[in-house]
Every structure is written in C-alpha cells, then in structure tokens.
Amino acid sequence: MSGILNSSIGRKFAMALSALFLMFFLLQHFAINILSVFSPDAFNEASHFMGTFWAVQFILQPILIIGIVFHFTMGIILELKNRRARQVKYAKNNGNANSTWMSRNMIWTGLLIEAFLIVHMSQLWWHEITVKYISPMKEDPTRYYHELVEHFESPVIVGIYIVAFVFLALHLLHGFNSAFQSIGANNKYTKALKGVSKVYSIGIPVGFIFIALYHHFAH
Numbered sequence: 001m002s003g004i005l006n007s008s009i010g011r012k013f014a015m016a017l018s019a020l021f022l023m024f025f026l027l028q029h030f031a032i033n034i035l036s037v038f039s040p041d042a043f044n045e046a047s048h049f050m051g052t053f054w055a056v057q058f059i060l061q062p063i064l065i066i067g068i069v070f071h072f073t074m075g076i077i078l079e080l081k082n083r084r085a086r087q088v089k090y091a092k093n094n095g096n097a098n099s100t101w102m103s104r105n106m107i108w109t110g111l112l113i114e115a116f117l118i119v120h121m122s123q124l125w126w127h128e129i130t131v132k133y134i135s136p137m138k139e140d141p142t143r144y145y146h147e148l149v150e151h152f153e154s155p156v157i158v159g160i161y162i163v164a165f166v167f168l169a170l171h172l173l174h175g176f177n178s179a180f181q182s183i184g185a186n187n188k189y190t191k192a193l194k195g196v197s198k199v200y201s202i203g204i205p206v207g208f209i210f211i212a213l214y215h216h217f218a219h
C-alpha cells in the first residue's frame with residue numbers, strides 16, 4: 001500500500017477511489033434523507049435500520065470515517081506536491097489558461113466541505129453516538145424524523161448548510177470527472193460521463209438544499 005502511495009499515479013488513483021466511495025456514500029445519504037420530505041415513516045424506518053444494524057454500525061461506519069480522513073489527508077498532500085511542481089511550470093506558461101476555477105480551487109472547496117462536516121457530524125452524528133453508546137437511551141424507532149425537523153429550525157444552520165452545498169457542487173463539478181479520468185474511464189464513455197457528472201454534481205447538492213429549506217419552512 002505504501003508503495004502505491006509513493007508514486008504520483010498511485011496517489012491519484014487512490015485519491016480517485018476514495019472520491020468514488022464518498023460519492024457513493026453521498027448518493028445513499030441523499031436517498032435516505034430525501035425520504036424525510038415524502039414519507040416520515042419511510043425515513044424513520046431507513047434511519048432506524050442504518051442506526052441499529054450491526055454491519056452498518058461496526059463495519060461500514062468505520063470504513064466511511066477512514067475514507068473521509070484518507071480523502072482529506074491525501075487531498076492536502078496532492079495539493080502541496082502540485083504547488084511545488086507548478087512553481088516550475090508557471091515560470092514558463094500561463095498556468096490558468098487551460099484550467100477551470102473549480103479545478104484550481106479544489107483544495108479550498110474541499111476544506112470548506114470538511115468544515116461543514118465537522119459542524120454536521122458534531123451535531124447529528126455525535127448525537128447518534130451519544131444516545132446509542134455513551135448515555136444509552138431506549139431506542140424509539142420514530143424519533144429520527146422529529147430530530148431532523150428540530151435540526152432545521154435554526155436559520156443559522158440552514159444558512160451554513162446552503163453555503164456548504166454550493167461549495168459541494170463546485171467540488172463535485174470538477175471532482176466527479178477527474179476521479180473517473182484517474183481510474184482510466186476517460187475514453188469512449190467521456191461524453192456520457194460528463195452528462196452524468198453534471199446531473200449528479202448539481203442535482204445532489206440542490207436536493208440537499210431543498211431538504212434543509214423544506215424542513216425549515218414546512219413546520
């Protein structure tokens with residue numbers, strides 16, 4: 001493993017795999033949370049299952065945390081290495097001419113998403129850990145919907161979420177294609193992938209914004 005991470009292609013490949021894994025997580029996270037808009041009962045059922053099934057709690061959740069920490073750490077390492085390489089190139093070329101704002105600012109949009117995750121997890125996820133393992137309470141399978149509605153009462157939280165989801169869209173708009181390119185899927189599928197990338201990168205953050213606004217205004 002450390003051999004793979006010592007080469008620049010290996011690092012890009014590992015970064016892409018962690019990105020694809022996180023994008024898959026985001027899709028399932030969205031699928032469960034959007035249920036809260038259409039069916040509180042279905043949302044409670046799905047959340048109760050995810051929150052109590054042992055394989056999710058003790059296998060998938062730790063893998064997810066490792067994936068987030070890996071992606072974040074590797075992103076910083078790649079950025080530092082790219083900066084050093086770019087200093088040489090910029091002396092010869094105009095470095096901005098062939099790149100988008102999104103590709104040049106992945107580190108900043110990534111850091112903002114990380115800051116959002118710290119706020120988000122310290123509230124919702126830490127609450128879950130507390131009621132399950134630190135000060136265990138009797139499990140009420142219908143509590144999840146009320147907790148979510150309560151979470152979005154605060155306009156400050158809704159505002160922070162909306163800003164974070166705009167940065168999430170900017171991060172995904174470059175990251176989605178870049179991840180597929182790094183694993184070598186950039187040949188005959190390029191056009192189709194670009195379409196899927198746009199739908200995913202804009203659709204998921206807009207959907208999350210909708211969930212936050214819906215619960216803020218509907219109750």
Ligand code: HEM
Nearest residue numbers: 029033050051061113120121124125128168208209211212
């Ligand atoms: C309206 C938008 C969102 C809602 C309503 C929401 C809701 C939740 C809830 C209820 C939890 C606690 C569930 C649990 O720990 O079992 C949670 C955890 C978490 N959320 Fe979100 N989330 C939203 C957006 C996001 C976004 C955009 C990301 C990533 C960029 C994200 C990443 C996470 C992570 C990593 C966890 C902890 C892992 C887990 O246990 O599932 N969430 N979220």
